[in-house]
Amino acid sequence: MSSQLFSPFQLGPLGLANRIVVSPMCQYSADDGCATAWHRVHLGQMAQSGAGLLFIEATAVEAIGRITPGCLGLYSEANERALAAVLADVRGFSTMPIAVQLAHAGRKASSARPWDGGQQLALSEGGWAAVAPSAIPHGAHEAPPAALDEAGLARIRQAFVDAAQRAARLGLQAVELHAAHGYLLHEFLSPLANQRDDAYGGSLDNRMRFPLQVFDAVRAALPATVALGVRLSATDWVEGGWDLEQSLRFAAALKQRGCDWIDVSSGGISPLQRIPVGPGYQVPLARAIRQATGLATMAVGLITEAQQAEALVQDGSADLVALARAMLWNPRWPWHAAASLGASVTAPAQYWRSEPRAARGVFTNAHIGQR
Numbered sequence: 040m041s042s043q044l045f046s047p048f049q050l051g052p053l054g055l056a057n058r059i060v061v062s063p064m065c066q067y068s069a070d071d072g073c074a075t076a077w078h079r080v081h082l083g084q085m086a087q088s089g090a091g092l093l094f095i096e097a098t099a100v101e102a103i104g105r106i107t108p109g110c111l112g113l114y115s116e117a118n119e120r121a122l123a124a125v126l127a128d129v130r131g132f133s134t135m136p137i138a139v140q141l142a143h144a145g146r147k148a149s150s151a152r153p154w155d156g157g158q159q160l161a162l163s164e165g166g167w168a169a170v171a172p173s174a175i176p177h178g179a180h181e182a183p184p185a186a187l188d189e190a191g192l193a194r195i196r197q198a199f200v201d202a203a204q205r206a207a208r209l210g211l212q213a214v215e216l217h218a219a220h221g222y223l224l225h226e227f228l229s230p231l232a233n234q235r236d237d238a239y240g241g242s243l244d245n246r247m248r249f250p251l252q253v254f255d256a257v258r259a260a261l262p263a264t265v266a267l268g269v270r271l272s273a274t275d276w277v278e279g280g281w282d283l284e285q286s287l288r289f290a291a292a293l294k295q296r297g298c299d300w301i302d303v304s305s306g307g308i309s310p311l312q313r314i315p316v317g318p319g320y321q322v323p324l325a326r327a328i329r330q331a332t333g334l335a336t337m338a339v340g341l342i343t344e345a346q347q348a349e350a351l352v353q354d355g356s357a358d359l360v361a362l363a364r365a366m367l368w369n370p371r372w373p374w375h376a377a378a379s380l381g382a383s384v385t386a387p388a389q390y391w392r393s394e395p396r397a398a399r400g401v402f403t404n405a406h407i408g409q410r
Contacts, residue, residue, distance in 0.1 A: 050299055058091060067109035068081075104143035104198070114198060137212060145221075168184070175232060219305075270304060271328075273325075274324065
């Protein structure tokens, strides 16, 4: 039986060679939002992995929307130029489609890098004032964010549009809006973070309003040739918070607007979350959204083994498998998965000689000769 994981897939207007996605992974290594030599190395090796699609990390649409001072941005001409230079090098050695995840950290902005503790940075420590739907801090000990007014909402909507247009100019082939992990768009969705009493708070329709407005604005700004999807925390894992039933409503509304996929994650909105972590623990959420809406879905979260990934695509739990930590641990994960599943991947000619005897044929069209 041929491998489903290594079968082609059409993601809206974008054709993928296989179902493996390199998930957006924050590197905390930018300089004022600008990509650096680290991004050239990181994205360069991921682009040689044999996956079907590579995502650039969560990329802030405005400076105060960065999670940390080291987070990547696409809010200035300098950001765009720096990323263009990195992409030019990466594309010189890989034809893998490249996407970007556009994000705003909301009340979880102004944090130290993880290796510096990851806690909220005070203004005196180089931090900045965060914004959110409501003036409710993420943690009880933290400084509260400023509640966004109409002008702030309009500014951020436009910031998403501007960043999306920069992405299109960079030739990126897909854009994902980050509405998960407790960041701004998720904060609007969840009643734990959104306690507004205007048109953007209260009922489910009101809480969905701003994220849907952002989606509509970005879709209108992007060429039809650029795929557009959303990463969603399908549940807060907190009683009284955002849950799967609301996620199904949100996903249905996105489908009506031309959303090409849902990237299904969970959690991140509250320190009170209780997550039942285990292999593939978020896969049932992806399956439920796919079955209810018919939207293409990406499953993510503790998917580490080739047979595990193959099974969830074969049984219809998801259309695509997104890997993050597993790819950091083993940037050649798709090579090894292809070998174990009897499939093949595209690899750079410089590496063709590495093909083990037991995995002959795993590199598509590989041929070498010597005198």
